[in-house]
Amino acid sequence: MNDLARFRRAAHDAVDWLADYLENLERYPVCPAVQPGEIRSRLPAHPPESAESWDALLADLDRVVLPGITHWQSPMFFGYFPANASGPAIIGDLISSGLGVQGMMWATSPAATELETHVLDWMVDLMGLPEHFRSTGSGGGVIQDTASSASLVALLVARERKTRFTTNRVGVKGTLTAYTSSQAHSSIEKAAGIAGIGRENLRLIDVDHTYAMRPGALDRAIQTDLAAGRTPFFVSATVGTTSSTAIDPVRAIGEICRRHGLWLHVDAAHAGSAAVCPEFRWIHDGLELADSYCFNPHKWLLTNFDCDCFYVADRAALIQTLSILPEYLRNQATESGAVFDYRDWGIPLGRRFRALKLWFVIRAYGAEGLRTHIRNGVALAQEFAGWVKADDRFELCAPRPLNLVCFRLKAGDGANERLRDALNASGKMYLIHTKLDGKLVLRLAIGGTYTERRHLERAWALITETAAGLPGVGSGVD
Ligand SMILES: *Cc1c(COP(=O)(O)O)cnc(C)c1O
Numbered sequence: 001m002n003d004l005a006r007f008r009r010a011a012h013d014a015v016d017w018l019a020d021y022l023e024n025l026e027r028y029p030v031c032p033a034v035q036p037g038e039i040r041s042r043l044p045a046h047p048p049e050s051a052e053s054w055d056a057l058l059a060d061l062d063r064v065v066l067p068g069i070t071h072w073q074s075p076m077f078f079g080y081f082p083a084n085a086s087g088p089a090i091i092g093d094l095i096s097s098g099l100g101v102q103g104m105m106w107a108t109s110p111a112a113t114e115l116e117t118h119v120l121d122w123m124v125d126l127m128g129l130p131e132h133f134r135s136t137g138s139g140g141g142v143i144q145d146t147a148s149s150a151s152l153v154a155l156l157v158a159r160e161r162k163t164r165f166t167t168n169r170v171g172v173k174g175t176l177t178a179y180t181s182s183q184a185h186s187s188i189e190k191a192a193g194i195a196g197i198g199r200e201n202l203r204l205i206d207v208d209h210t211y212a213m214r215p216g217a218l219d220r221a222i223q224t225d226l227a228a229g230r231t232p233f234f235v236s237a238t239v240g241t242t243s244s245t246a247i248d249p250v251r252a253i254g255e256i257c258r259r260h261g262l263w264l265h266v267d268a269a270h271a272g273s274a275a276v277c278p279e280f281r282w283i284h285d286g287l288e289l290a291d292s293y294c295f296n297p298h299k300w301l302l303t304n305f306d307c308d309c310f311y312v313a314d315r316a317a318l319i320q321t322l323s324i325l326p327e328y329l330r331n332q333a334t335e336s337g338a339v340f341d342y343r344d345w346g347i348p349l350g351r352r353f354r355a356l357k358l359w360f361v362i363r364a365y366g367a368e369g370l371r372t373h374i375r376n377g378v379a380l381a382q383e384f385a386g387w388v389k390a391d392d393r394f395e396l397c398a399p400r401p402l403n404l405v406c407f408r409l410k411a412g413d414g415a416n417e418r419l420r421d422a423l424n425a426s427g428k429m430y431l432i433h434t435k436l437d438g439k440l441v442l443r444l445a446i447g448g449t450y451t452e453r454r455h456l457e458r459a460w461a462l463i464t465e466t467a468a469g470l471p472g473v474g475s476g477v478d
Contacts (some may be wrong), residue, residue, distance in 0.1 A: 010054045017058055018090070022065075024075065025445035025450060029427025030074045032067060039068040075450040076429040076459065081242070081270040081404075082377075082447040085304035088364035092357030093304060103351040106339035107331040112341055116143055116355035119362065123309055126367055127275035130288040131250060133311035135340070141311045142345040143354045148187035150294035150310035153322070153346055155191045155234055157267035157312070158263030158291070160321040162233035168321065172196035177225045178234040179203045180211035181248060183241040185267060201230075210399050211246035213237060213438065219256050226260075234263045237290075240271020240281050243434040243443070244406050251286025258289060266293045269308070273300040274378070274402050276370045285400070300403070300447045301363045307354050310346075319344045322362070375446035377403040380456050384444065387460050393473055397441045405444045406436065411473050413440040422466045429459050 042064045072083050103112035120141030132447050133139045144150045159167060159176060176197050179199050180188045182204040192202040203225070205335045206217045222232045237248040250266055257264040266287060272295025274280035281378040287293060294310045297303035312318045323344035325334070333339045343349045365373070381403045388394045409415045416433065420442055424430055431444050446456070467473050 006054070006067070010082070013058060017061065021217075022400050022450075025071060025074050026071075026076070026226065028071050028074065029385050029428065030071050030076050030096070031424050031429040032069060033425070034068050038236070039064060050139075069129075074430075074454050075116075075448055075452065075455040077448055078429060078431040078444045078446065078459065080432060081299045081445050082449075083298060083305055084300065084302050084447060084449040086302040086361060088360035089303045089357040092360035094349075094445075096353040096356045099353060101353050103353050104343040105329065105331070105334060105341040107333045109353070112338075112351075112353045112355065113342060115353075115359055116342065117141070117340055119355045119359050120309060122309070122362060123358075124311075126362070126370070128278065128281050128292070129275070129285075129311065130290070130313075132288065132313040133293065135315075136317065138256050139311060139313045140315045140340070140345075142308055142342055143358070144294070144308040144310045144346055145306040146187075147185070147267060147296050147308050148190065149347060150292075150308050151185075151187055151236060151265060151267055152191040152194055152293040153271065153310065153318070154236070154265040154294070154312075155188075155195045155197070155262070157318050157321045158265070159195060159197065159235040161263060161317050162231065162261075165320055167196075175229065175231040175236075177201045177203060177230045177232050178236070179205055179218055179221060179232070180236040181205050181207050181238060181241070183211050183213075183243055183246055184236060184238050185242050185269065188236045188267070205455070207246065211241060211244050213248040213253060215249055215252035215256060222256065222260050222262070223435070232260060232262055234265065236265045236267055239266055239268035240268070240274075240402065244436060244441075245271055245382065245400070245402050245404045247283050247401060249286070250284065251289065254286045254289025263292070264290045266290045268293065268295040270296065270299045271402055274299065274337060274374050276301070276367065277374050280374070280378070280402070297358055297361070298415065299379065300374070301370065302365065303358050303360070303448060307358055315345075337384070337392045373449075374403075375445075377451075380451070380453060381405050381444075383453070384456050384460065391464065394465060397436055403446045405446075406434070406441045407444070408439065408441045409467060409470075409473060411470070415470055415473055416440045416442055418470055419463070419467055422470075423462060426462070426466075428462055 068453055073085055101109040101112055103109050106113040117135045121134050145315055157366055171219045178192055178197055189199050193199045203221045205213050208214050225232050234325055237250050237253045239247050252262050271283055275284055292312045298305040298307040334341055342351055385396055385400050385405050393409055394407055395410055396407050431442055433440050433442050
């Protein structure tokens with residue numbers, strides 16, 4: 001494949017294969033009906049001794065890979081949150097692979113660093129984020145692989161700031177306590193474990209009837225820990241919880257953090273993208289009180305995985321926590337202090353050139369195109385919720401600020417489980433469940449690149465027809 005003429009032909013074939021795939025997305029069962037080990041059994045036991053033809057490779061995509069693919073890009077995929085990809089992002093990622101640069105420092109590829117800094121400042125404009133997150137002030141943004149990594153980094157910097165940058169040398173002190181809501185993403189608990197805080201020192205704060213954190217309960221938990229001689233240091237608020245897109249009251253939480261000197265991190269992994277539309281910026285009310293913030297363009301902003309935008313108000317604290325300078329990485333640009341070396345802004349040393357795909361997405365869609373995509377997703381969710389509400393057999397189970405509808409059959413957990421399983425086994429659509437107040441609830445997450453109104457109509461028809469066939473549910477017309 002070092003022969004460039006062959007590369008050119010093969011790459012064109014691969015793009016054709018991909019375009020055909022995207023064109024035919026709706027023909028595939030959304031979720032594959034395969035057993036564990038089935039895909040592997042189609043692969044030879046040992047690697048090939050001699051080079052295989054490109055045709056053989058492409059053919060195996062159809063024979064081996066596609067039958068085991070969950071079609072996340074299908075317009076009938078409503079599981080988890082969207083992981084929407086788009087043409088500009090795919091091409092950006094392809095070119096990033098071809099350039100093959102290592103963006104660990106400015107000196108190892110200046111364009112990779114400067115484009116990243118610049119595009120993250122663009123996102124501040126596009127989303128109306130607080131000015132203190134801009135790189136031109138004391139803060140700045142960086143692309144992390146995932147929100148899980150971003151939240152872990154935030155927790156580490158918070159830990160170091162609280163302990164005056166000493167635990168990096170002497171180990172974690174035993175009294176630190178962190179806070180998040182009982183509805184927060186599991187990555188916060190994972191981060192508390194990894195950072196040596198201990199999962200048992202993460203307090204899960206109670207939520208209100210909208211599943212948002214109760215600031216009063218947070219304040220009491222902090223007071224209790226202080227009275228017991230512990231050291232509260234970190235709060236993670238969620239804008240758009242994973243179960244139901246609940247929005248924690250960031251302003252009230254931020255004021256409590258200020259009063260007690262705690263780091264406020266805001267995890268808006270999924271919902272943050274909505275802020276490209278001015279009418280949804282209320283979700284970030286109070287964000288100027290946050291020390292750090294993250295959201296994933298790789299969920300709802302047309303940028304394929306992986307791409308998390310992570311911002312801090314004080315980049316000096318971040319760099320002091322994570323910087324390291326072995327002799328072999330010394331260079332003039334770093335020593336001059338005039339550049340960002342992103343290896344000091346996250347956990348890995350090596351970094352992909354991910355800014356390229358985000359840059360392509362922003363330019364190819366324009367702010368207008370991004371807003372249209374978000375607005376479509378929200379409007380479809382509101383319309384779908386209206387259909388659920390009008391059917392006596394169903395109930396809505398949580399507020400719907402954005403693009404996620406939580407609903408259930410009134411007939412009980414068993415009926416909802418059977419409904420979910422029957423829908424997913426049909427291959428015609430895909431959705432998952434969660435639990436809210438101990439009840440099993442179905443989640444329909446909208447926002448795929450190719451999802452249109454007709455897909456929601458079909459989904460609702462499938463749901464009502466399937467429900468009608470379940471024992472004890474009936475047709476809903478009587
Ligand atoms: C999806 C999600 C995450 C995890 O995202 P990754 O980028 O996969 O780590 C974290 N927090 C919230 C609120 C999420 O919805």
